[in-house]
Amino acid sequence: MNLSSLDISVFVFYVLALIGIAYWVSREKPGHDKDAGDYFLAGKSLPWWAIGASLIAANISAEQIIGMSGSGYVLGLAIASYEWMAALTLILVGKYCLPIFLEKKIYTMPQFLEQRFDSRVKTVMAVFWLGVYVFVNLTAVLWLGALAINTITGVDVTYAMIFLGAFSLAYSLYGGLKAVAFTDIIQVVLLIIGGLFLSYVSLNMISDGAGVMAGFSTLTTALPEKFDMILAKDSPFYNDLPGLSVLIGGMWIMNISYWGFNQYIIQRTLAAKSLEEGQKGIVFAAFLKLLMPLIVVLPGIAAVILAPDLERADQAYPTLMAIMPEGLRGLVFAALVAAIVSSLASMTNSVATIFTMDLYKNVAKQQSESHFVKVGRIVSVLALIVAMVVAQPLLGQFDQAFQYIQEFTGFFTPGIVVLFLFGMFWSKTTANGALAAALGSAVFSLTFKLWWPELPFMDRVGLVFLLCSFVIVLMSLLKPASSQSAMQAVQLNKINFTTTTSFNLSAIAVFLILCGLYATWW
Template identity: 65%
Template sequence: MAINSIDVGVFVIYCVFLLVLAWWVSREKSGHTKNSSDYFLAGNALPWWAIGSSLVAANISAEQIIGMSGSGYAIGLAIASYEWMAAITLMVIGKWFLPILLEKKIYTMPQFLEQRFDKRVQLVMAFFWLAVYTFVNLTAVLYLGALAIKTIVGVDMLYGMLFLAVFSMAYSLYGGLKAVALTDIVQVTLLVLGGLLVSYLALVEVSGGAGFIAGFQVLLDKTPESFDLILSPDHEDYISLPGISVLIGGMWIMNLSYWGFNQYITQRTLAAKSLREAQKGVAFAAFLKLLMPVLVVLPGIAALVLAPDLERPDMAYPEMMKLVPTGLMGLAFAALVAAIASSLSSMANSVSTIFTMDIYRQLHGGVNSEKKLVMIGRVAAVTAMLVAMIIAEPLLGKMDQAFQYIQEFTGFFTPGVVAIFILGFFVKRANANSALLAAVSSVVLSILARWLWPELPFMDRVGLIFIVCMALGLAACSKKNSDKAIDLQQVDFSTSGGFKIAAACIVLILIALYATWW
């Protein structure tokens, strides 16, 4: 399906507007040269609304919109647990983790590990995150984004990836995190509006024109199994979403790692004006996460009724976008590209931050000139994007559900990541050896479990291996407190009344959702 000239015009106007906005917010005051704090942490000046919208914009991309909609097509509403459980995870992070990270005034997560443990732990985890961002995240977003563009407008995959890479770099490479975060406000607005439009039109189509409420009822009647939030052990996709584990098991470990210790996510909160501003930002993001399944999962379930014979599940969302009329198609297409470009720019910025601050600066004798650090960061971002473009097709071309693949692959490392930070935050006797043991054990044990116990759902595997990593890390702790241990008495864990109310509301909403579709 090719979009017409009106849709192309709407899309081009959006692209030009975003580039102009990015340039405008990135401009420097007379006499001021952009330094590393400006480029990597937006000068520690982000307000709550920019933090919250940027958190969601960085998160919701091709692997969520295309991949999660595809999983909605193949599995059903159960895949929404990743979104809904993330909401309560964000509140936990805002209460217990952000106060420690912001008190340390860090640029990156590996930098925290160097402060708490030593340079060995910092470098090991820096290389790990660079590999994951480049070979998993950037690659998946580029590939799935290009797949969506090909399905909607017929552009060749290579040209689609090239456009996404150049566009995301064009508005983020000069301005750094500030340009990314402040343009994300526009991106999220467009994402929500475009997603609601696609969901609305899909439901109306399902109802035969009787309205979106009637369409939702049709989905409930025709695909009741798609609305099981907790899958039973005899479900064919139980291995992907193993029942109660989405509430009290490995899902927590996956979410804590992603929302608490993932550089391209936490970088927004590290750039906050203050702790209170960061906490308001994560609360805002948590409420947006509650809305996301309406935008990305419902279209996939609707596609199961409207297009039951798709070649692959990941084509569900692009197929539903074909329902959007002329003019609005340009808006919906812009919303999709907005989400993809936002995540690409966020990941590339985090790659540049980690490479520059944790690897280049460490291996080249500490502090370099601010101008050179910014330049090195830009080169690192472009290099990572090029590598991702080259390997995308060979790596993901034969995948059926890319979202589930990404989750399982990162699940090899997630238990160790969470164990390291929990030990570093709350165990005074934890040392570098205990952290490294937890990290190495996570990978080794995950590979062994995947080989020797293949029928074990990966989410259960993540939960079990986290427990083992924690036990091994605790066993390797020193007999006395580390000199680098965090003095929790000096950390402000208090929260505002508004934060407490927001947390209570999110818990009640989640109870209602799971009670309805248990």
């Protein structure tokens, strides 16, 4: 498929407009230079709508649109559990985690770990996250995004990665998180409009022009196996989504780690004007998550009928774009690129934040604020360059990159969730216990992977979570914290966990919608 002149014009207008808006929102008052707070936390000035939009824009990227559509092509609607369960997870994060983080006035997740435990825990986790963000997240977004551009336009994958990296830097490098967050509202609107229109056209084609509902009815009738939310043990894809584990098992651990303790996600809530504003943004994001399967999963299922002979599942979404009318095809292409570059910008900003504030600042304490901003910009560029170099060797051989990402991160997420949850809510947790849980997560996961390979990875995540919980309790009780260390525990009685009526009603609405969805597609 090639883009027409009209499609290219639409796309070029989007690129130029986004860069222009980013520089406009990033401008500073005369005489004021950006400090670290401005660059990494947007001066703690983000309103709820920017927070909610930015959470989704950072999350929905190539690994979701391309990768999850590919998984929809193979697995069906069951993969939507990652989206729908995330909505409820967001509510819990807003209710119980965000109040603690904002009370601590932190920049990064490693910084919280240092306040709660010690510098050892902070350094270990900072180095770990830098590795994951560069070699897993950034590479996945670049590779899948470049693959999509290659499928749509024929541009070489290498050149496509260079374009994506350069574009993300062009609009985010100067303004930092503020530029990313305030332009993300445009990205999300474009993403939703483009994605819904692609789903509309796909369903209409399946029904031979009889309408969306007729197309959806045809799809469910022709492919009933693609609309099982809870997979049975005899399903060939049970190892990817093992039955009830998506509701009561390892899926919770994956989601809590991602939405609660993932720097490039939680960073925009740390930049909220206030706790209430941050919680409103999280609610907004939760409702958007309920909508996402219509945009990222349904097209993949539709492609089973419209493009049944794909060589790779991850080609489903780009292939469907070929059916879009001229001009609108350019809009959907812009929406896809918007999702990719917004995630790249968020990830590189978070890599820069962790490296600068958690590692570099410790050895350059006397430097000026403007110096730290400059270092952050350099790190952003270097992180993208490294990710471009290693993307194809790491991901080129995988058919479903989304599942690869989940499998890899599942080695470490149980320990991350354990050390954060116990560190936040159990005052006796010690630094040694936290380190043991973090390292034990990798050891236990690798052991199960080698010696119990048939165990579904999501069940493995749940089992390792329980083992790490035992380890952190045992280590903390065997050698209790000193009186000074005990004073670092979170004083829960001083944290305000009270939420507004609108937040509570929204939480109930999200829960009821989820119940309805799972009852319908059980």
